[in-house]
Amino acid sequence: MNDAYIFIGSNIEREKNFPEAIKRLHALGKIVAVSPVYDTPAVGGNSDTPRYYNGAVWLKTELAPHALRNALHQIEAEMGRARTSDKNAPRPIDLDLVLYGEAMFDDGELKIPDPKIFERGFMALALSHVNPDYVIPPDGPTLAELACRLKDTAGQVREVADATQQVRQLMKTSLEEQAFMPDASEHTFRTPRASWNPAVSQIEEDTAPESPDKAAAHREIEDAVRRILISIGEDPNREGLLRTPKRVARAYDELLAGYEVDPAAMINGAIFDAEYDDMVIVKDIEFYSLCEHHILPFFGKVHVAYIPNGKVLGLSKIPRIVEMYARRLQIQEKMTQEIADFLNDLLHPRGVAVIVTGQHMCSMMRGVNQSESKMVTQVMFGEFQNRDVAEQLNDRLRQND
Numbered sequence: 001m002n003d004a005y006i007f008i009g010s011n012i013e014r015e016k017n018f019p020e021a022i023k024r025l026h027a028l029g030k031i032v033a034v035s036p037v038y039d040t041p042a043v044g045g046n047s048d049t050p051r052y053y054n055g056a057v058w059l060k061t062e063l064a065p066h067a068l069r070n071a072l073h074q075i076e077a078e079m080g081r082a083r084t085s086d087k088n089a090p091r092p093i094d095l096d097l098v099l100y101g102e103a104m105f106d107d108g109e110l111k112i113p114d115p116k117i118f119e120r121g122f123m124a125l126a127l128s129h130v131n132p133d134y135v136i137p138p139d140g141p142t143l144a145e146l147a148c149r150l151k152d153t154a155g156q157v158r159e160v161a162d163a164t165q166q167v168r169q170l171m172k173t174s175l176e177e178q179a180f181m182p183d184a185s186e187h188t189f190r191t192p193r194a195s196w197n198p199a200v201s202q203i204e205e206d207t208a209p210e211s212p213d214k215a216a217a218h219r220e221i222e223d224a225v226r227r228i229l230i231s232i233g234e235d236p237n238r239e240g241l242l243r244t245p246k247r248v249a250r251a252y253d254e255l256l257a258g259y260e261v262d263p264a265a266m267i268n269g270a271i272f273d274a275e276y277d278d279m280v281i282v283k284d285i286e287f288y289s290l291c292e293h294h295i296l297p298f299f300g301k302v303h304v305a306y307i308p309n310g311k312v313l314g315l316s317k318i319p320r321i322v323e324m325y326a327r328r329l330q331i332q333e334k335m336t337q338e339i340a341d342f343l344n345d346l347l348h349p350r351g352v353a354v355i356v357t358g359q360h361m362c363s364m365m366r367g368v369n370q371s372e373s374k375m376v377t378q379v380m381f382g383e384f385q386n387r388d389v390a391e392q393l394n395d396r397l398r399q400n401d
Helices: 014-028 065-078 121-130 143-149 161-174 212-231 244-255 263-267 317-326 332-347 387-398
Strands: 002-010 030-034 038-040 052-061 094-100 271-273 280-291 297-307 311-313 351-360 375-382
Touching: 002 014, 002 065, 002 121, 014 030, 014 052, 014 065, 014 161, 030 121, 030 161, 038 121, 052 121, 065 094, 094 121, 121 143, 143 263, 212 244, 263 317, 280 317, 280 351, 280 387, 297 317, 297 332, 297 387, 311 332, 317 332, 332 351, 332 375, 351 387
Parallel strands: none
Antiparallel strands: 002 052, 002 094, 030 052, 038 052, 271 311, 280 297, 297 351, 351 375
């Protein structure tokens, strides 16, 4: 089964045609997730052009990319769409294959990834809901990171609660055998990172458009990497290093993505009233970071706990908070404090505890060369400063899953 990501649009009888398209996509494979339904302005049309319902679907399918594209066109035709030379003409349905596993190609008929996702914030927003951690080939960003970068280009976009609920109900009633996640923003789905494929040309590797600021930053990083290579006695023009500066620049987009995360957009209102007043614990959250002293990796696990004071946080948000601070130049002590401060300011709970265990490459592969050493840091606020409460936390962390 292949992972396909399809963007859906309708601005003719959209209340009827949008859910109908979801129904018809079931025939092409297994739907993993559907985004909320968004009301968006038409792109490129005049002020009288009807607004769209837009959304995205993650589909697992046996169909190859071109066969899937043809099947989508068939659904469009059956639902009354007539393709014309006017690309901005209203249409009952629009089904675009925008991403397909780790595929990258442009053969004149189909372009994957679809470059429009790098330009239109409302597309990135919808796609980020179905699989936020999908890494756009070849080297990222993730869909969640892309949505954050393009949030200012999304335009006048609002979620249509009734239509979203209709789609969710449709998924529940029509997929009796399928474990469908109705709100993908509250779950983590991970797609393996695309590996380098010698069949992909170097030109294809650079098809994703960049903003002027990002392009300038990449050039500066690439120049710096070339100077480093020369300074250590290497030849930056030899085959194995020829594209290393570009790869490093793109890798930093992902490794240091925490600087570009908008905390408000990340939380996205996922704070809920609750009468629950015992500990909430999320343990064994993996993290990877770069130390600010040597720009070498450190990594490990984070345990986060809080005692609610009338409010609880959506489950997936806690790992995202950890990742937001980990994906920056860091020291472990500061990262631990930042996570605790953020949760304390966000929820005003009766207590917050953050415990981090990390292994640091700067001490494992250089300096003291302590390959087995680990660093443990913790921050305790509120009731967790009580010894008995802290012991309860430690007992629960020691429990087997």
